[in-house]
Amino acid sequence: MSSFDRSPLVVTIDGPAASGKSSTAKLVAARLGMRHVDSGTLYRTVTASQMRGGEAPELWTEQSVLDAACHVTLVPGETSFVPRLDGAECEAEIRGEAVTGQVSLVAKMPHVRAWVNAMVRSTAASHEIVVDGRDMGTAVFPDARLKVWLVALPEERARRRVLQRLGRGPTPDELAAETADLEARDLKDREQTQPAADAVWIDTTGISQDEQVGRIVSLAEQRR
Numbered sequence: 001m002s003s004f005d006r007s008p009l010v011v012t013i014d015g016p017a018a019s020g021k022s023s024t025a026k027l028v029a030a031r032l033g034m035r036h037v038d039s040g041t042l043y044r045t046v047t048a049s050q051m052r053g054g055e056a057p058e059l060w061t062e063q064s065v066l067d068a069a070c071h072v073t074l075v076p077g078e079t080s081f082v083p084r085l086d087g088a089e090c091e092a093e094i095r096g097e098a099v100t101g102q103v104s105l106v107a108k109m110p111h112v113r114a115w116v117n118a119m120v121r122s123t124a125a126s127h128e129i130v131v132d133g134r135d136m137g138t139a140v141f142p143d144a145r146l147k148v149w150l151v152a153l154p155e156e157r158a159r160r161r162v163l164q165r166l167g168r169g170p171t172p173d174e175l176a177a178e179t180a181d182l183e184a185r186d187l188k189d190r191e192q193t194q195p196a197a198d199a200v201w202i203d204t205t206g207i208s209q210d211e212q213v214g215r216i217v218s219l220a221e222q223r224r
């Protein structure tokens, strides 16, 4: 990247499951007047599309998943690009347990990764975006002007996830179960979940969301 870089600004926010990437990225984008893209929602929507076919996951092939991806589009919303499945909103479906349980299988497929990456890159060609995921700062936008790597302790990530889902703090059993689920998904996703060498690390365990967002916004403003 040269100091005369005038390509649309891209900010990447990567990290493990439930590290707060998407909610942070959405707020950062709104503060900067940019649009948010959540690459995980694309993997989730492709998975949901494949699941609608009704075949058992053992029968899914890279080709069947790519065919399922033809039903997925990414459309501009007010502050985010949002996925559509057969032209319709699908948020509840893609956040459900069934999709969450199979998405890592789909995300392992190299041609599916290439499809998601092309979709995100083509969005960034004409818009300033804040994009979150696992490998946005490494595989997809190695030249991004700002790369952030968000981390938090597994129990903290699990606590936030339950709070988001149930609107209350977890019981000890719920916390243990959620932590185990997150760690299992981290393990399945570990290959593509790596910080870029030049990423700014932010540990969100002990800081508020406002503070995280403020730090990323001021870094982005310096590099804009």
Ligand code: C5P
Pocket: 017, 018, 039, 040, 041, 043, 044, 103, 104, 105, 107, 132, 133, 134, 135, 136, 185, 189, 192
């Ligand atoms: O971020 P989220 O948890 O919604 O992502 C869902 C899944 O999509 C992850 O568990 C991972 O398998 C996959 N993913 C990925 N690379 C990305 C974003 C998500 O492999 N850049």
